[in-house]
Amino acid sequence: MPLQTTTRIAGLFQKKKAEGRKAFIAYLTGGDPSPDHTASLILALERGGADLIELGVPFSDPIADGPVIQRASERALQAGTTVPKLLTIVRQVRQHSEIPIILFSYLNPLLRYGFERLARDTADAGIDGVLLTDLSVEEAAEPVNRLREYCLDTVFLAAPTSTERRLQLVAEHSSAFVYLVSRTGVTGEQVSLSQAAAPLVNRMRRLTSLPLAVGFGISTPEQVAQVAEIADGVVVGTAIVRRIEKYAGSADLATELESYIKELTAPLRSV
Amino acid sequence: MTKSKDMAMSSTVAVPDALGHFGRYGGRYVPEVLMSPLEELEHAYLEASRDPAFQDELKRLLHYYAGRPTPLYLAARLTQNLGGAQIWLKREDLLHTGAHKINNCLGQILLARRMGKQRIIAETGAGQHGVATATVCALFGMQCVVYMGEEDIRRQRLNVFRMRLLGAEVVSVANGSRTLKDAISEAMRDWVTNVATTHYLLGSALGAHPYPMMVRDFHKVIGEETRAQAIEQMGKLPDAIFACVGGGSNAIGIFYPFLKDESVRLIGVEAGGKGNKLGEHAARFSGGVPGVLHGTLSYLLQDEEGQVGLTHSISAGLDYAAIGPEHAWLHDGQRAEYVSISDAGALTAARTLARTEGIIPALESSHAIAEAIRRAPLEPESIFVVNVSGRGDKDIDIYRENMPELDV
Numbered sequence: 279m280p281l282q283t284t285t286r287i288a289g290l291f292q293k294k295k296a297e298g299r300k301a302f303i304a305y306l307t308g309g310d311p312s313p314d315h316t317a318s319l320i321l322a323l324e325r326g327g328a329d330l331i332e333l334g335v336p337f338s339d340p341i342a343d344g345p346v347i348q349r350a351s352e353r354a355l356q357a358g359t360t361v362p363k364l365l366t367i368v369r370q371v372r373q374h375s376e377i378p379i380i381l382f383s384y385l386n387p388l389l390r391y392g393f394e395r396l397a398r399d400t401a402d403a404g405i406d407g408v409l410l411t412d413l414s415v416e417e418a419a420e421p422v423n424r425l426r427e428y429c430l431d432t433v434f435l436a437a438p439t440s441t442e443r444r445l446q447l448v449a450e451h452s453s454a455f456v457y458l459v460s461r462t463g464v465t466g467e468q469v470s471l472s473q474a475a476a477p478l479v480n481r482m483r484r485l486t487s488l489p490l491a492v493g494f495g496i497s498t499p500e501q502v503a504q505v506a507e508i509a510d511g512v513v514v515g516t517a518i519v520r521r522i523e524k525y526a527g528s529a530d531l532a533t534e535l536e537s538y539i540k541e542l543t544a545p546l547r548s549v
Numbered sequence: 550m551t552k553s554k555d556m557a558m559s560s561t562v563a564v565p566d567a568l569g570h571f572g573r574y575g576g577r578y579v580p581e582v583l584m585s586p587l588e589e590l591e592h593a594y595l596e597a598s599r600d601p602a603f604q605d606e607l608k609r610l611l612h613y614y615a616g617r618p619t620p621l622y623l624a625a626r627l628t629q630n631l632g633g634a635q636i637w638l639k640r641e642d643l644l645h646t647g648a649h650k651i652n653n654c655l656g657q658i659l660l661a662r663r664m665g666k667q668r669i670i671a672e673t674g675a676g677q678h679g680v681a682t683a684t685v686c687a688l689f690g691m692q693c694v695v696y697m698g699e700e701d702i703r704r705q706r707l708n709v710f711r712m713r714l715l716g717a718e719v720v721s722v723a724n725g726s727r728t729l730k731d732a733i734s735e736a737m738r739d740w741v742t743n744v745a746t747t748h749y750l751l752g753s754a755l756g757a758h759p760y761p762m763m764v765r766d767f768h769k770v771i772g773e774e775t776r777a778q779a780i781e782q783m784g785k786l787p788d789a790i791f792a793c794v795g796g797g798s799n800a801i802g803i804f805y806p807f808l809k810d811e812s813v814r815l816i817g818v819e820a821g822g823k824g825n826k827l828g829e830h831a832a833r834f835s836g837g838v839p840g841v842l843h844g845t846l847s848y849l850l851q852d853e854e855g856q857v858g859l860t861h862s863i864s865a866g867l868d869y870a871a872i873g874p875e876h877a878w879l880h881d882g883q884r885a886e887y888v889s890i891s892d893a894g895a896l897t898a899a900r901t902l903a904r905t906e907g908i909i910p911a912l913e914s915s916h917a918i919a920e921a922i923r924r925a926p927l928e929p930e931s932i933f934v935v936n937v938s939g940r941g942d943k944d945i946d947i948y949r950e951n952m953p954e955l956d957v
Contacts, residue, residue, distance in 0.1 A: 338856040339730065339842060341737045342580045348724065360854050385578055385841045390855030412578050412841065416568055437582040439744065444584060462582050463742040 286378040286406045287431050287454035290329055291489040291510060300506040302543045303491055304328035305382060305515030307336055307350035308367065309359025311526040317370040319522065322532040324377045326539025327547070332409065332513070335364060335383035342384075342411050344466030346516045349523065361391050365403040372404040380407040380433060393424040400430060407431030407454060415447040422451055435459050436482060438474035449486035455511060458482060460494045466516050468495035471504050479508045503545035514542060564878065569758020572881065575874035577757040579737075579844045586744045591759040593664050598766065603659060610655045614688070615645045617652075617770065621778035621934070627905040633925035637787065639775050639803060639936045642910060648939030649771060649799045650681035650752060656767035658685040661748035668692045668747040672736040674701055674729035674795065675866035675913065676708025677939055678752030683717035693717040696735045699727040701865045708943050726859045729795075729869045733843050753796025754873035757844030761801075761874050768802025775934060776806050788931040789814040789924075791917040792938065794887065795831070795866045797873035799938035804885060814886065817876060818916045820862030821889035827852065831860040832889040833872040834880055842870060847877040863892035863947060864912035866939075890916040896951050898922055899941060911939030912947060 284292070294301050304323045308316050320331050336354035340347060368379055381388075381400060388396050388410065400408065407430050413421065415434060422432050431454035436445050439462055449456055458479060461472035475492055482490055492505045493513025505512040521538050525531040564571045577587060597603040611617040619640045628636045641649040661669060669691050673679030679695040686693035695712055699721050702709050712719050725731040733755075740749040754764045779786055790807060792800035794817040807813045822830030830836065833848040840849035842857055850858035850870040862868040879885035890898075895912055898919035903909045910918060914937045921935045941948065949956045 338725065339734050341734045341843070342582075342741060344738075355856060386849070386851065386857070387855035389840060390838075390851065390853070411580055412844070414577050414579065414581065414584055417576050417578060435581045437580070437584075439582050439585045441585050441588075444581070448581065459580075459582060462744055464738045 283429055285429060285431050285454055286376065287330065287380070290378050291455060294329070294510065300509070300546050301329040301491070301511040302327055302502070302546055303330045303332060303493070303511050303513040304518055304539065305332040305334060305513065306518055306522060307334040307347060307354050308364045309336055309354030309357055310350040310519070310522055311353050312357035313359050313363045313367060315531065316367045318532050319535060320371050320377070320379070321374060322536040323518070323539055324375055326536040327543030328377070328539055330378045330380065330511070332380050332382040332515070333364060333368070335361060335381060335387050337384040337387055340384060342464055344464040344516060346520050346523065347465050350519045353526075361387060361396070365399055368403040368405055378406045379404070380409055380431070381405050382409045383411070385410050385413050393421045397424045397428040397430060401428035405430070407433055409433040409435070409457065411435070415444075415451045418451055433457050436478065438462055438478050442481070445482055446485050449482065449488060452488060455489040455491050456482060456486060457513065458490055458492045458509070460492050460496070463494070465494060467497035471496065471501050475505065476508050499542055499545050502542055506546055512546070564875065565758060565762050569762065571761070571875045571878035574839070574845070574847050574877040575758060575761055576846050577844060578841045578846065579757045580741060582741050583744065583757070587757055587759070589664070594660060594759055594763050597660055597663055603663070607656055607659055611652065611770065615651045615655060616643060618774045618778070619643050621775055621782060624906050627902065628925070630905055631922060631925040632929070634928045634931040634933045636921055636925060637932065637934045638908070639771060639934055641771060641799065642908070642914065642937045642940035646677070646681045646684050647942060648677040648681065648911065649768060649802065650678045651684065652770060652802070653752065653764050653767040653798060654678070654681040654685040654750060657748070657750045657763070658689050658691070661691070661750065662689060664748065666746060666748040668694070668743065669750050670694045670696065670736050670739050670747055671750045671752060672696045672729065672732040673752065674698070674732065674868060675864065675911070676701065676705040676712070676943060677866060677911070679717070679719070680708050680711050680715070682750050682752070683712040683715035686717060687715045694720060694739065696720050696722050696732040696739070698729060698732050699723045701728055701732070704947060705865055705943055706946065728860070728865065730857065730860070737843065752798065754798045754801045754875060755796040755843060755845060755871065761845065764798050765801045765805055765875060768798050769805045771799065771802040771936065772804060772806035775803055779934070783932060786810055786813050787934045788812070788928070789816055790934045790936070791816045791818060791921045792936040793818050793867060793913045793916040794872060794876060795820070795869050795913065797876045799936050801873060801875055803936045804879070808884060815879070815884065816920060817885055817887040818920045819872070819887060819889040820864055820867035820916060821891040821894070822861040822863075823892055828859040829861050830889065831862045831867050831869060833870070834887045835889065839877070845871070845874050847871050847874040848880070863895060864916065866911070866913040867916065888920055890919040894919040896948070899948065900952070908937065909941035910937050911941050912944045914938045
C-alpha cells in the first residue's frame, strides 16, 4: 500500500540509499525522565547523528519490553506523560527540526485516544508514522486506514518466528520501512548480534522492496556496523534509554546523549 | 429474555470466529514474535480436540486423577435458613488440588506434551492455577516456572509453599500492582523469549486466541456435568446459575453448556472490593470500557489515558483489570448478567456456608455464594446452582485476619 506523497520517512531512506549510507533510528520513551526533557533529548539525538526518532508512548503494562524500558515507562507515567503532552513535544521539536518521527506505542493508549482523532492530531503535530507493538496485522485494518487517510506511515514488526505468509502480510501493511526484530525476546541489550537477524533480512528481501530496519539487542558501535552491512536502518533503544536513566538527574544529560549517539553512529559515517 | 434468543442459539457454533473474535471482543493482540506460535498452538489444539486418543486420555485423567465428576449437592440447611430458592452447589472444590483449575491444566499439559514442549510457564493470582500447573508438571515430569505477584505471594503463602513442594519454581513479580496482571505480563515476557521450548499454560479464559476458546473448552465439563446432574437429580434445569468471574474460567465453564437454554439465567459475580473508585474494586462491567490487555480486547479497567487501572479485591483470584472476552460478548448480548459483591459480602457468605453446610469455600467462590444468598429469599420458587469453584484452605490466613473474634 504505497502512499500518495513521499513522506519524511520515505524521503529519508531514499536519500540514504542515494548516498550509499544507512539510517540510524533512535528510540526513546516519551516523557522520560519528564515531559520537559523530551524535546531537547530528541534534538540531542539528532545532533548526535540519529536520522529517525521512535518516540515511545509509555504504557502501564509493556509486555514486550525488558526492565530498562519498563522503568522508563514508569518514570514517564509518574511524571504525568500523556498522548496530548507528546503531541505538544513534537510541535516544539518541529520548530527546530525536520527529523522524521514515528510514534511507537502499545495499542491501548491510542485506542483510548481514538484512531480518527489520533490520525488527525498526530499528522497535525508533525508526526510521520505510527508503529504499534501489540497490533497484529489481522487486527490492523481499521487503524491503518485511519492513519493512511492522513498520510501517516504505518510500520509493522517482523520476527524470526514469522512464517513466510506472515512476513508477506507484515510487508503489505507497512509503508516507508519494515522493522525486523532481530531475535525472539523482549527489548534489551545483548552481548552479540543475534544469529537470527541475517536470515530474517534475507527472507524479507525476497518479499518486499521496502527498506528494512533491524532492532532489538543492539548497543555497541560494532553491532551497529554489523547490522549496517545487512540492513538499511539500525535501531537502538534500550542502550539509549539506559543512558537517559543514568544521567536523568544531571545537567549534562543532553550532551552525554549526543556524544553517545556520535560514538554509536561513527561506523555509519565511515561506511 | 427473547432478545437474547438469536444470540444464544448461535453462540455455541458461531464464536469465536476463525480469528478468535467473540463479536467485537477477543482476537489476537500480541507482538509479532508470538503470532506464529499462537497459530501453531491453535492448530495443535484443534487437531487434539478431534483426536479420540487425546480425548480419552484427558477423560481418564479427569476421572481417575482429578476426581471427576464432582457432585451437584443440595445445600438443604442453607436453603432452609434462607427460606427461598433451593440452592445446589457444584462441588469443584472437591477436585484434586482444591479448585476447578485442574481441568484446564490437564488439558493443556497433554497438549504441551503433544507439541513437544519441555518447559511450562504459568501465572497465578490466588495460587490455585499455579498449584494446579505445578501438579500436572510433576505428573508429567516437566520443568515448571510460575510467575506470581509479590502482593499475592504475601497473601497466599500456603499455595506458594505447595508449588515449591511440587517442584515448581515460583518467581516473585515486583512490577506494577504486584498482582495477577503483572504476573501475566512477566509470563508473557518469558514466553516471548523462550517460545521455541516453552508452553505458556495460561490459567483463565483470557489472553490471545486460542486461549479463551481452549480454556473454556477444557472447563465446559463443569457445565455439562451440571446439566446432566440437574436433569437426573432435579428432573429439570435450574433457573439460575451463579459463578464468580475474575478472568472468568469457572464461570464460562459452567455457563457455556447452558447458553442455548434460554430459561436458565446466567449470573457472573465480580469483585466489588471496598468501594466504587478506580483502584478499589475489580468490577469491569460497571467501571471499565473496552480496551486491550494481554492479547485480547475486552472490558478493561483503565484511566482516561488508556493506562490500565489498579484493582483491589480481598480475593487474589478476582483481582484483575480485564475480563475474558466471551463474558464481554455475553454481557453485551444480555445472555448473562454481571453483578458485583464486596469484600465484606464475600466474607459473610463464606462464614454462612461454613456454618450451615460445613463447607469452607475459597474467597473467590464466596462472591458467587453471596449473590445467591442475597437473591434466594426473593425467589422462593426458583432453583439455583452455585459453582463452588474452589475450597477455602488457601484463604485461612485471610479469614483469620478478618474474623478476629474467632481467633482468640
